[in-house]
Amino acid sequence: MGRLFAVEIVYRGIFQKTLAKHISRAIVLAAHREGKPGISFGRYGDSPERNGIPAKAFAIVATDDITLEEGMAKYEPKEVDVSINLDDTMCKGVESWAWYGLQPINKLVKPNGTLIVTSREEPEKLIDMCHRKETPYKLAIVKGIPSFSGLWVFKDDHTDVRVLGAIARVLPELFSIESLKQMILDDGENPLKATSAQRSYDRLQTVTVKPNQGNPEKPYEFELLKWTEMRDGISIPSIAQGHTMTDPVTGKTGGFQPERNATFKKFSTRTMRPVVNFDTCIKCTLCWLQCPDSCFDVTPEGLYDANMASCCGCGVCEAVCPVPNCVTMVNEIGFSDNDSQWEMWRKDKEGYGTWLKDKIESHPVRSHGFRYRGQYEEQVPEALAAAEGD
Ligand code: SF4
Ligand code: SF4
Structure with missing residues (x-):
């Protein structure tokens, strides 16, 4: 029995789909240069790929055909040698498939x-x-910068080869840096990409994470019904009725909070989130009307609070808000909780103002989204410069 190698690539659906495909394909091709057979595949057939929702691709390689066949007899790997996270905000965990809650990255x-x-x-x-x-x-x-683009656009900022160079460094038994560079050149790529792979290989640093390090929280999970517990026939329950909201300071009730999916929380599906300046909001209702995920809770005084259990971070609310800087999308890396912004504001308006300013100013770079055709291409030199400076 030979050795089986497994690499998973965790990426933001649609935005990084092509990037993940490039990496998984290249892993197999680089290993193939050393006589190792392999296969790469996506893992979303049971969960349609959507903007920003975490998804996975895998590359499985073996030292011989029989070992590869044996490895591929499983639906997907239970453990991997290397896991690649293409967007650091997913270090909080991923909830790509709604049947088990939050999966640690x-x-x-x-x-x-x-x-x-x-x-x-x-x-x-x-x-x-x-x-x-x-x-x-x-x-x-x-x-x-985590590399984002769209379904039909690939931002060729060398993230793919830089990740591949890192794999060659941490798992040289899978493929060597020389095989990788040769594969890049044989694939007709720009020779600069082979240089980027080598630079990433040379500069990569690793730290060991011990069992007592990291987020101690138990990841959110839930039990699905067993088939023996299910009702006869097919029935899809409608969404339960919503309810009023309670002001945390005055106790006054009013407004409306819709009932939400009790199991599928979108905490980890965002790579950025809206922050709202309630002091400048004119209560025009546009964010509430346009949000594709019905995220906004209507407060007793008629303000709109983006509920983080529902928000997938699409940025529509920011785009439709007519008041300058009233809604701002901020990189999700800057947040460690999913608390109600409106409650924070009600309890301490001055403190909320400071919090808001700090969040916006300390994370000026948007995670994704482009405003005009060709903007991604313009961002490539900046991304390459950042890569060269690492
Ligand atoms: S970013 Fe705004 S519009 Fe998009 S899901 Fe979140 S609250 Fe709704
Ligand atoms: S779109 Fe802007 S101004 Fe209008 S209700 Fe929403 S946050 Fe307020």
Whole structure:
């Protein structure tokens, strides 16, 4: 029996789909240069891929055909040598498939395996976000802005080859940096991409994460009904009725909070979230009307509070708000809770103003979204410069 290698690539649906496909395909091609057979595949057939919702691709490689066949007899790997997280905000966990709650980003990483994250953050920050594991693992950061584009657009900022260079460094048994560079050139890519792969390989640093390090919280989970417990026939219950809201200061009730999906929370599906300046809101209702996920709770005084259990971070509310800087999308890396902004504002308006300013100013870079055709191409030189400076 030979050796089986498994790599998972966790990415933001649609925005990073092509990037993930490039990486998983290249892993197989680079390993193939060394005579190792492999296969790459996406894992979303049971959960349609949507904007920003975490999704996965896998690359499975073996030292021989029989071992590969044996490995592929499973639906998907139960553990991986390397897990790649293409957006650092997913260090909080992923809820890509609604049947088990929140999955820690490092869940499949085998003991002493490696989690590779594309991020501008320092290891300590990312370790604090990742849930604790019982066994140690290594964290490697490919320094730079997480790369986002769209379904039909690929932002060729070398993130793909930089991640591949990192894999060659942490798992040289899978493929060497020389095989990787040769594969890049044979694939007809710009020779600069081979240089980027080498630079990433040379500069990569890893830290060991011990079992007592990381987020101590138990990831949110729930039990699904067993088939023996289900009712006869098919019936889809309608959404339960909503209810009024209570002002945390005066106790006054009013407004409306819709009832929401009791199991599928979208905490981890966002890569950015809206923050609202309630002092400048003119109560025009546009954010509430236009939000595709019905996120906004209507407060007793007629303000609109984006509920973080529902928000997927699409940015529509920011785009439709007619008041300048009233709604601002902020990178999700800046938040460690999902508390109601309106409640914070009601309890301490001055403190909320300081909080709001700090969140916006300390995270000026949007995670995704472009405002005109060609904007991504304009961002590539900036991303390459950031990569060169790592
Ligand atoms: S970003 Fe705004 S519009 Fe989009 S889901 Fe969240 S609250 Fe709704
Ligand atoms: S769109 Fe802006 S101004 Fe209008 S209700 Fe929403 S936050 Fe207030």
